Amino acid sequence: MDPRDLLARFHMPQLSSFQALDNYSTPVLGASALFCTIIAYTIAKMFGYGSRKNEFEVDGKTVVITGGSDGMGKAVALQLSAKGANVVVVARTVSKLQNAVEEMKASAVNSSKQKFHYISADLTDPAECERVIAEVTLWNSGAPPDVVWCCAGFSRPGFFVDVPIKEHRQQMDTLYWTAANTAHATLRSWLTPVSPNEQVKTPRRHLIFTCSTLAFVPIAGYSPYSPAKAAIRSLSDTLSQEIEMYNGAYSQRHSTNAPAADVKIHTIFPMGILSPGFDNEQKIKPELTKQLEEADKPQTPSDVAKISISALERGEYLITTMFIGHILKGTALGPSPRNSIIGDTLLSWLSNLVFLQVIPDLRGKAFKWGKKNGLPTPNPAS
Ligand SMILES: NC(=O)C1=CN([C@@H]2O[C@H](COP(=O)(O)OP(=O)(O)OC[C@H]3O[C@@H](n4cnc5c(N)ncnc54)[C@H](OP(=O)(O)O)[C@@H]3O)[C@@H](O)[C@H]2O)C=CC1
Numbered sequence: 001m002d003p004r005d006l007l008a009r010f011h012m013p014q015l016s017s018f019q020a021l022d023n024y025s026t027p028v029l030g031a032s033a034l035f036c037t038i039i040a041y042t043i044a045k046m047f048g049y050g051s052r053k054n055e056f057e058v059d060g061k062t063v064v065i066t067g068g069s070d071g072m073g074k075a076v077a078l079q080l081s082a083k084g085a086n087v088v089v090v091a092r093t094v095s096k097l098q099n100a101v102e103e104m105k106a107s108a109v110n111s112s113k114q115k116f117h118y119i120s121a122d123l124t125d126p127a128e129c130e131r132v133i134a135e136v137t138l139w140n141s142g143a144p145p146d147v148v149w150c151c152a153g154f155s156r157p158g159f160f161v162d163v164p165i166k167e168h169r170q171q172m173d174t175l176y177w178t179a180a181n182t183a184h185a186t187l188r189s190w191l192t193p194v195s196p197n198e199q200v201k202t203p204r205r206h207l208i209f210t211c212s213t214l215a216f217v218p219i220a221g222y223s224p225y226s227p228a229k230a231a232i233r234s235l236s237d238t239l240s241q242e243i244e245m246y247n248g249a250y251s252q253r254h255s256t257n258a259p260a261a262d263v264k265i266h267t268i269f270p271m272g273i274l275s276p277g278f279d280n281e282q283k284i285k286p287e288l289t290k291q292l293e294e295a296d297k298p299q300t301p302s303d304v305a306k307i308s309i310s311a312l313e314r315g316e317y318l319i320t321t322m323f324i325g326h327i328l329k330g331t332a333l334g335p336s337p338r339n340s341i342i343g344d345t346l347l348s349w350l351s352n353l354v355f356l357q358v359i360p361d362l363r364g365k366a367f368k369w370g371k372k373n374g375l376p377t378p379n380p381a382s
Pocket residue numbers: 066067068069070071072073090091092093094096121122123124150151152153154155174178210211212213269270271272273274275276277278301
């Protein structure tokens with residue numbers, strides 16, 4: 001059939017001709033122009049154009065980074081040091097922490113003013129998290145840190161039945177509990193009531209979690225890991241609501257007991273990060289998992305850190321670091337607070353259309369894998 005007949009059948013104007021514009025009424029053109037402007041404005045906003053205020057000012061502030069001795073955590077530590085922050089890195093291995101402190105000193109923007117410190121602690125132990133916050137407060141002349149960024153964690157991939165149940169529990173400890181313990185100790189310190197006459201001007205504080213897009217979209221072979229990351233996302237959403245009660249009380253600080261500062265919660269959802277932890281997980285990752293995540297092109301720790309910090313500076317809450325990550329978030333926004341009502345709504349519509357294809361595709365690939373290769377051989381680490 002002649003394509004022009006097809007267009008005619010659907011009453012569509014022939015777009016090859018400029019005269020086609022005459023076929024539209026002024027209101028339709030006006031509405032389209034308005035719609036395009038809103039989209040352009042939203043996209044410009046997403047990339048930070050036009051917003052002057054930095055919502056994540058770290059110059060002269062004190063920042064604690066768990067998992068700050070390696071990978072993404074270390075990259076964050078170096079970049080915040082380059083922006084003038086005093087930084088404390090926390091992890092277990094002392095030698096790696098000492099290296100990170102040396103590197104932070106080298107990247108400091110004002111080395112005479114900035115201070116750096118490390119604390120060796122296993123954050124799966126809640127008492128250790130209390131100690132970290134107490135030690136940092138002492139080191140910071142009695143003031144709690146301004147920013148706490150939870151980055152500790154690693155992935156132990158494998159199929160659910162192949163991974164010993166004890167190791168599933170260990171992943172929950174390493175991922176969820178290191179974050180929840182740190183958040184608990186931090187918020188207990190930040191939310192201590194201060195009486196109106198003891199209030200001093202204190203800048204907004206930030207608690208940041210590091211999740212993974214696997215919290216939005218699970219992939220076969222990550223069952224030890226994804227549930228723990230999904231739990232962090234749920235904790236983050238709960239806290240983002242709960243903290244509003246304290247922020248509300250803070251708004252009345254001159255007449256009633258209230259915390260010393262406003263608090264904001266944020267969560268980062270990276271895709272693959274080319275870190276030492278990633279090299280380890282690749283060694284034991286099932287081949288099917290590698291195939292299912294092949295659309296992911298892992299980013300360098302410093303790219304992930306840079307993109308995350310820029311999003312924090314724009315004041316975002318749920319933060320993804322690349323296009324596919326935005327799509328994965330868009331399909332799972334659920335009840336989470338939005339960064340932009342229009343942008344996130346359009347993103348979720350697009351993502352939900354894309355996922356009509358992705359859901360059966362992932363399951364189909366898993367089925368085909370079993371049909372072709374039979375049962376998996378449990379990997380050597382299990
Ligand atoms: N790599 C990836 O592909 C992705 C990673 N992520 C997440 O991003 C974050 C950073 O990952 P990545 O850059 O790979 O990190 P690395 O694996 O390279 O480093 C992990 C850091 O966490 C510390 N750590 C681990 N366990 C504990 C513990 N029990 N107590 C205190 N510190 C601990 C490590 O130090 P030490 O061992 O000395 O304690 C190290 O500093 C993690 O939360 C990870 O789950 C998210 C998406 C993708």
